[in-house]
Amino acid sequence: MISVFDLFKIGIGPSSSHTVGPMQAAHHFVARLIEEGRISRVASLKVTLFGSLAWTGKGHGTDKAVILGLAGEVPETVDPDAAQRLVAAVETEGRMLLAGRQPICFDPAADILFDRKAPTPRHPNTLSFTALDEDAAVIAAERWCSVGGGFVVREDAPADLGAITAPVPYLFANAVELLCIGRDAGLSIAAIVRKNEFSLRDEALVLDHVDRVIATMMQAIERGMRTEGALPGSLRVRRRAHALRARLESDTGRNDLAPHEKMDWVSLYAIAVNEENAAGGRIVTAPTNGAAGVIPAVLRYYRESCPGATQEGMRDFLFTATAIGGLFKTNASISGAEVGCQGEVGVAASMAAAGLAAALGCTNAQIENAAEIAMEHHLGMTCDPVAGLVQIPCIERNAFGAIKAISAASLAARGDGSHLVSLDQVIATMRQTGADMNSKYKETSLGGLAANFIAC
Ligand code: SF4
Incomplete structure (x- = not known):
C-alpha cells in the first residue's frame, strides 16, 4: 500500500527526484554513520551524481540538496531561506558540520562529481556517498536511487519502492x-x-x-x-x-x-x-x-x-x-x-x-x-x-x-x-x-x- 503520507509530502522545491530524494538519501547515509558510531571518524566526503542526476542536477539543485541532507536537514522541516544561507557558507568555506555536529572538509565544487557516463543499473537517478577518514581511507560507501516523488531506496536493497507492507484491511493491486x-x-x-x-x-x-x-x-x-x-x-x-x-x-x-x-x-x-x-x-x-x-x-x-x-x-x-x-x-x-x-x-x-x-x-x-x-x-x-x-x-x-x-x-x-x-x-x-x-x-x-x- 502507498500511503497518503508517502504521496503527499511537505518539502521544498524544485524537484522531488532531484532535490527531495537526494536530500533524503544524504540524510539517511549520515544517520547510519551516527547509528553505527562512525561519524566522529569522518574527515571528508565525496558524492557522485549519476545518470539524470548528473545531466540535470545543477538546474534542479541536487548539489545543494545533498549539502543540506549531509548537514542533517530533512525536506519537511528545512527552512528554505536558512537553507540558502547554509549552502552558501559551505560553498565559500569548503567546510561543513556533518549532521550539524562533525566538522569535515567539504568543497562542493570538488567533492560533488557529476558523472554522465557511468551506467545506472537500477535507476537513472543514482548517487553515491563515500565517507573518508583523515588518512583518506574509506569509512563507509553507499549508493542510493531516487526513484521519483521523493522516494529513495539503497541501490542494493530489495525492490522496496516505498510501499507499506504491513497488513491493511483492503489491499488492492490494481x-x-x-x-x-x-x-x-x-x-x-x-x-x-x-x-x-x-x-x-x-x-x-x-x-x-x-x-x-x-x-x-x-x-x-x-x-x-x-x-x-x-x-x-x-x-x-x-x-x-x-x-x-x-x-x-x-x-x-x-x-x-x-x-x-x-x-x-x-x-x-x-x-x-x-x-x-x-x-x-x-x-x-x-x-x-x-x-x-x-x-x-x-x-x-x-x-x-x-x-x-x-x-x-x-x-x-x-x-x-x-x-x-x-x-x-x-x-x-x-x-x-x-x-x-x-x-x-x-x-x-x-x-x-x-x-x-x-x-x-x-x-x-x-x-x-x-x-x-x-x-x-x-x-x-x-x-x-x-x-x-x-x-x-x-x-x-x-x-x-x-x-x-x-x-x-x-x-x-x-x-x-x-x-x-x-x-x-x-x-x-x-x-x-x-x-x-x-x-x-x-x-x-x-x-x-x-x-x-x-x-x-
Ligand atoms: S517531468 Fe520533466 S517536464 Fe515534467 S514537470 Fe518534471 S521536470 Fe518538468
Whole structure:
C-alpha cells in the first residue's frame, strides 16, 4: 500500500527526484554513520551524481540538496531561506558540520562529481556517498536511487519502492481490485483509503497530516500569487502569477466575462505553486515537485467554485487521489527520469481528476473513469526541461494538467462510469510508453524543447 503520507509530502522545491530524494538519501547515509558510531571518524566526503542526476542536477539543485541532507536537514522541516544561507557558507568555506555536529572538509565544487557516463543499473537517478577518514581511507560507501516523488531506496536493497507492507484491511493491486472492494464492501474509494490509513496510524494523526497538506498547498498558492521577480537560474524567467492575479481581479466586475475565463484562475493557482517550487520554496510533493501545482489548483477550484464544497470533501479528494497515485507508482512509475512527464504531470492530473470526481459525489466507477480519461490524454508526454530547470515547460504544463483534470472529472460525472479503456490498461500503456521512450526525453534535457529553445 502507498500511503497518503508517502504521496503527499511537505518539502521544498524544485524537484522531488532531484532535490527531495537526494536530500533524503544524504540524510539517511549520515544517520547510519551516527547509528553505527562512525561519524566522529569522518574527515571528508565525496558524492557522485549519476545518470539524470548528473545531466540535470545543477538546474534542479541536487548539489545543494545533498549539502543540506549531509548537514542533517530533512525536506519537511528545512527552512528554505536558512537553507540558502547554509549552502552558501559551505560553498565559500569548503567546510561543513556533518549532521550539524562533525566538522569535515567539504568543497562542493570538488567533492560533488557529476558523472554522465557511468551506467545506472537500477535507476537513472543514482548517487553515491563515500565517507573518508583523515588518512583518506574509506569509512563507509553507499549508493542510493531516487526513484521519483521523493522516494529513495539503497541501490542494493530489495525492490522496496516505498510501499507499506504491513497488513491493511483492503489491499488492492490494481483498479479492478479496488472497484471490487468498493462494490463488495459498499465503500467509496476515499472510505477504503481512510480505513487502510486508520489501521496503520491514529485517525487524528492521519487527518492532521491531510489538513496540513491542504493548508500547505493553499499557502503555496498564496505565496506564489504575492511574489514578484525572476526565478533562479540561467533563463531569468519572470514570475507571472502576481501580475496574472492582479489582471484577473480587475476583470471580476466585467459583465462580458466568458465562461472559459474561469479556467484562467485555475491556471493561476497552478502557476503560483510551480513558481514557488522553481524558487525552492515550501510546497507539497504531489506526487512529484515538478507536478506540484496540479492538485492544489484543482483542490482550490473545488473549494472556490463548486457549490457545497467542504473540508471533508477536500479530505476525500486527497484520499481518493492517494489510491490512484498508488496504482501508478506500483504498476508504472511517477519518475520523469523513468517514463517522462506523463509520469509526473500526467499522474498528477489523473489523481486530481479522481479526487475532484470523488469530492463532487461521483460513484467509484465514475472516479475510475475520470482518472483514466485524464491519463489517457497525457500518454507519451516527454520530459524536456529547458536548461535543466523545472520551469519551462513545467510551470505552464501544470496549469494544463489541472484544466485537463477538471474536464476529465466533469466528463466522467456526466457518464455512468462505463467505458471501454480501463484505468489499468492506461497505466500499463503509460509504463510501456515510458520504457520505449528515448532517454533524451527522460529528464536529461537532451531533447525536445530543451534542445530547440535557444535562450538569448
Ligand atoms: S517536464 Fe515534467 S517531468 Fe520533466 S521536470 Fe518538468 S514537470 Fe518534471
